Amino acid sequence: MRARLRNRIAALAAAVVALPIALSPVPAAADTTGVTVTYVETSRWETGYGGQLTIDNGSDAPLSDWTIEVRLPSGTAITSLWNATLSQSGGTYTIAPPSWGADVPAGGSYSVGFNGTYGDGGTIPVDCAINGNPCSGSDEPGGEDTEPPAAPSGLTVAGTTATTASLEWAAASDDVGVAGYEVLSGGEVVRAVSGTTATVTGLTPETGYTFTVRAYDTSNNRGPESAPVTATTGAENGGEEPTDPPAERRVAYFTQWGIYDRGYLVNDLVTSGTAEKLTHINYAFGNINANGECFMANQLGQGDAWADYGRSFGAADSVDGVADTWNQDLRGNFNQLRELKEMYPHLKVNISLGGWTWSEHFSDAALTAESRERMVSSCVDQFLRGNLPLFDGAGGAGSAYGVFDGIDLDWEWPGSAGHEHNTVRPEDKENFTALVSEFRDQLDALEGETSREYELTAFLPADPEKIELGFEMPSLMSDFDFITVQGYDYHGGWESVANHQSNLVEHPADPGPDVYSTETTVQAYLDRGVDPADMVLGVPFYGRGWTGVEPGPNGDGLFQSATGPAPGSYEAGIDDWKVLKELQGYELHRDDELGTAWLYDGSTFWTYDDEISMAQKTDWAQSQNLGGVMIWSVDGDDADGSLMTAIDTALDD
Incomplete structure (x- = not known):
């Protein structure tokens, strides 16, 4: 495995401002009525800072031809840039669309990220123009609004944790309109939001901090600061002695959609006792759009940004027992995951990209060096730099910084069939290797900028044929921290015979059509040079079922023909373990050698894992010197975390 940097110091700073008036007038290349450009300071460290410029197209037509010109304070410079091209003449920087183009749709936005060095004048550009017109959106160069907003009133501390302080205040007034608010501490901007609440993160436990807040408008007029308030952070882990993190990797996928019908919230990881037993959470899933970029749902209507x-x-x-407000800078699962990490500092949270349904555009995104750079830059910017698009007052630049500790790739599957709408190319195999290398390069660069460490992992298939068609294992493993290996879905309701879905070894009477086992899958990776310590075995917290199954010679339904998939709570042929364990009128069967369990009532057959078979699989993984256990997905467990406890107990034995 690659050497990783340790003991880095985390960065802190985020500021959103509307940019001031234009540079000296130049002919406009395109109409920019209704178009503004805002600036974001996403991070700062001893030798430099990270920034972002976002074009907001409030017009009724797409903006396909744009050029941004900015001039920075004395001593401040842009040193690198992504999602655009950069040129410099004297003190003026010109930013134009990348070679692949970057149309800004009507009502949409486009962001350009950069790194730089700063001087005594700060990082806020002193001039800005888009297509020769003011970035502030004013009709005339120089603008007409010179009156700053009033000072916000009623600043109070709404709550604290060991590393955060939540603030709220009354809205400020302005003759034109307030664009947003900046929270300051020690003279530095530490948070910027569009609403009247903010949570400042990255603080030190048991420490007092003084905060003020000020308003700004779209012409870069800043008002006076409010009266100060003091917040004192709490003790780490509530003052209790921290517990040692688990030794082996214990990875759980948390599904975005599990908070709905399943009712499984991030807080359930705490109340069930599961969170303290985990080392990693993979959040499923981040999506890739047709342009090969990571995106959030409120941009293109897919997924679920809410x-x-x-x-x-x-x-x-x-998680922290404090209610969210509608206009705080980060809400939803992301904020709950941030709170969870504050409670369990050893826990790493990675964003998983793709999955069965959202692997559609991976092949296109990985096709060329240019497309790979575009995809990786967008994913790193949104999920690791935390630059989310605004969502009803939540989100915004830098708001999700610190939520995610890395990227988990779940392309199903390079070089072979996955979902029916996915593109498959013969060159996917080598392109996947190049894509992984691009992720590793950009993550290494980000580590240098932020003094944080970022992981890169992947979910890989059980089918040896898919492994051969899509994955250059020796080359890949030098860039991955570890891989998780599919240990389930060997059989299911798409077939006409009731069978095991997660057997450890092959059964001599297995009728197929394909004969799988965890043993043969793991061996396929070992044969390709993968260190067993770098493999984490995937196990299912759900079962697969068939109906119309005859008893057969053993009276247990195994390997007998079925008329179709069994009815499920959300989808035919599949159901959560917590549902299956409550079924009545079924007889439980086992095969201890295969590490399998199944339920049969004379007609319906469910292959599933209970506490006993889950412990058997965990024991087997340990006997093979594998690097841990992965769960798909944690919302299938019961309220007591029974399956997770079985894994935890087996790993501790």
């Missing part, structure tokens, strides 16, 4: 960072959780459902 669940990700828009939904407000009440005090009873929130």
